[in-house]
Amino acid sequence: MSAERAFIDSLKSLASDPAARGLADDCAVLEFGGETLVLTHDVLVEGVHTLPGQDPADVAWKLVAVNLSDLAAKGARPLGVLLGHMLGAGDERFVAGLTEALTRHDVPLLGGDTSSGGPPRCWGLTAIGRATHRPVPSRSGAKPGDSVWLTGPLGAAMAGFEALRDATGADSVAYRRPLACLAEGEALAPFVTAMMDISDGLLLDASRMAEASGVALALTSVDVPIAVPENRRADALRWGEDYELLFTLPAGVEPTVSAWRIGEVRELEGAALLLDGEAPKAPLGYEHA
Amino acid sequence: MSAERAFIDSLKSLASDPAARGLADDCAVLEFGGETLVLTHDVLVEGVHTLPGQDPADVAWKLVAVNLSDLAAKGARPLGVLLGHMLGAGDERFVAGLTEALTRHDVPLLGGDTSSGGPPRCWGLTAIGRATHRPVPSRSGAKPGDSVWLTGPLGAAMAGFEALRDATGADSVAYRRPLACLAEGEALAPFVTAMMDISDGLLLDASRMAEASGVALALTSVDVPIAVPENRRADALRWGEDYELLFTLPAGVEPTVSAWRIGEVRELEGAALLLDGEAPKAPLGYEHA
Structure with a gap:
């Protein structure tokens, strides 16, 4: 994982906004219009994050859930998601699972992009939410005695x-x-x-x-x-x-x-x-x- | 492209937010905190959107530019981007190109995710911006005589x-x-x-x-x-x-x-x-x- 670490460190040094909470291991927090936005983007790759032959509906569900879970840890209420999708076999199952996950969590699909390519196919999801409490919870606030x-x-x-x-x-x-x-x-x-x-x-x-x-x-x-x-x-x-x-x-x-x-x-x-x-x-x- | 069209149509039917302007061919527009957010997500896939042996710095630059161009068409001022990146050879060049593109357009990297996997590698970028004029320009407002x-x-x-x-x-x-x-x-x-x-x-x-x-x-x-x-x-x-x-x-x-x-x-x-x-x-x- 050292290559990943080095890359992430390089990317983190790019994160010039002091409000950015760190790449690849936490959400971004952004003040906007007197409120606070929470943003996260997670990627799933076929064969890395999926089992051979896995139902695309389950892949889509997990893609939604892992991103919304990041928002949950921030106490954020989802506003919507954007999807990056590589087209392929089982897309009707993918849409079915995506529909179920978004419906279950009551979150709208706002937009996204599709492409040919793969295997392996790759899926990315950006979730955006509204912070319900400020300061937004982080992983860095634990105190001795807690x-x-x-x-x-x-x-x-x-x-x-x-x-x-x-x-x-x-x-x-x-x-x-x-x-x-x-x-x-x-x-x-x-x-x-x-x-x-x-x-x-x-x-x-x-x-x-x-x-x-x-x-x-x-x-x-x-x-x-x-x-x-x-x-x-x-x-x-x-x-x-x-x-x-x-x-x-x-x-x-x-x-x-x-x-x-x-x-x-x-x-x-x-x-x-x-x-x-x-x-x-x-x-x-x-x-x- | 009929498979893509069908998939996009399926996805569009999921876009339950009436403010969503359509998937894969336009930005999402979202009212938030008394202001208007503009969001877009575009994907580049190795071999589909890139030439063999192309400098990863140029791939990263284009990934940034195509997303920011979507915001430009909305008159939106970028607030930042989130990156989905598949790790691989030439990552130091990718970071270099990303840095140049973000610096040139004066846009911060807010967050993202990395994964192993590929080839082909896939990159996704979400760009988020603040609308500077409302109503936000769309492609649907052209009038006879214009x-x-x-x-x-x-x-x-x-x-x-x-x-x-x-x-x-x-x-x-x-x-x-x-x-x-x-x-x-x-x-x-x-x-x-x-x-x-x-x-x-x-x-x-x-x-x-x-x-x-x-x-x-x-x-x-x-x-x-x-x-x-x-x-x-x-x-x-x-x-x-x-x-x-x-x-x-x-x-x-x-x-x-x-x-x-x-x-x-x-x-x-x-x-x-x-x-x-x-x-x-x-x-x-x-x-x-």
């Missing part, structure tokens, strides 16, 4: 992925059709000190929040709710794609939505992430497929 | 493309480094009845303006300024990628920027596009590479 919270159980997407990959016939909906926690993000935004979505695995994303905030996050493994058998706990904490929200609240503040307390924020003294008192074994995030 | 205008000569991009393709050593900068007519678009926006950029060829784009407006555009071939020898006039009118602005003004109104009067708007009686009094021979737009 509690660490999670909106829902982890591992369901992993189990769904394995069911789909191995064609077991078991339920794969959590992997194929994740939901962005838009209502939760909006309800939490006024209270959190930091917030982000769990897209790359709890441990990896928690370490990112810790680093961005200059603190340590100390998590308790058994307090993390999981949707898979106990013997998969370590995997569930690393897998990602559940799109739950990870957030911090000052001690004593109860969350305004259903959530689990999974740890606390400490002063940084050594490792930025502790799991049951120790730095967890790498990899912190699961390398998909 | 004059038809063009901001600059055509054919330079075609000549540059051929120089690059055939490695003649002749100047190819007009093809590699087009400039979006942002200042011109902003200056014209308060006065035009219709406006669009010439990306797919004058005749094809003029026919689209005519169809969108429900009128006929009658152009006079010799009045169209060209940047190539006279024997290439027919090609220059079809080639595109010059990113000049095509616009209509009420009769007697002079443009506020340097421009050429190339025809007039008539009632629709038969062909939507007339060149020297006749419907021009297809193809109206040049099929690139």
Whole structure:
């Protein structure tokens, strides 16, 4: 990933607007007309982010969900999306899945572009939203003494992925059709000190929040709710794609939505992430497929 | 292109926001915070929109220019761009070209995403701007009696493309480094009845303006300024990628920027596009590479 890192660093140095919150790992936040816009753009590539033969409807759904999840972590209410689409087989399924995802999240398609080309095909989506609370939550505001919270159980997407990959016939909906926690993000935004979505695995994303905030996050493994058998706990904490929200609240503040307390924020003294008192074994995030 | 047309029609039916101006052929216009946002997203695909061995710096420049040109046609002032980028060889050149294009047009990079994958690689850019005049100019407002205008000569991009393709050593900068007519678009926006950029060829784009407006555009071939020898006039009118602005003004109104009067708007009686009094021979737009 060093090539990606170097490229992103090059791009970040281009981000001349001080309001820009960083490329490729966070949303852009832009003051406009006395309000605040939140913008994000995520890309899915055939074979990198998809399984062979995967239903294009599920690809379209995920493209929408991953972008809206970024807005959810900012407490932003979506205004619409723009789509970049490479034409190909199964486009009628793609449109069907896109329709379902946009309808389910109540978000309009504003525009976009299509092209021939591929395989591999590539899809990009830009989501734009209105911040419902200012300052807009970021991943950098966690303070020592805060509690660490999670909106829902982890591992369901992993189990769904394995069911789909191995064609077991078991339920794969959590992997194929994740939901962005838009209502939760909006309800939490006024209270959190930091917030982000769990897209790359709890441990990896928690370490990112810790680093961005200059603190340590100390998590308790058994307090993390999981949707898979106990013997998969370590995997569930690393897998990602559940799109739950990870957030911090000052001690004593109860969350305004259903959530689990999974740890606390400490002063940084050594490792930025502790799991049951120790730095967890790498990899912190699961390398998909 | 019927597959693309069908797909776009499917997508358009999803565009539930009445403010959305249509997918894949126009910008989205969105009221926000008492102001008006203009958004566009264009995609470039390796081998479809690029020449073999083309400098990635030129690809990045064009990606920026084509999107900003869409904003220019709306009289919008850019607020920033988001980039979807597939990592690969020549990324340092890509960043260099992106930097040059954004600096030249004075536009910040707000965010984006990177991925592995390809070839072919695919790049998407979302540009967001602030409308400087409302109502925002569209391609659908041309009225019978209006004059038809063009901001600059055509054919330079075609000549540059051929120089690059055939490695003649002749100047190819007009093809590699087009400039979006942002200042011109902003200056014209308060006065035009219709406006669009010439990306797919004058005749094809003029026919689209005519169809969108429900009128006929009658152009006079010799009045169209060209940047190539006279024997290439027919090609220059079809080639595109010059990113000049095509616009209509009420009769007697002079443009506020340097421009050429190339025809007039008539009632629709038969062909939507007339060149020297006749419907021009297809193809109206040049099929690139």
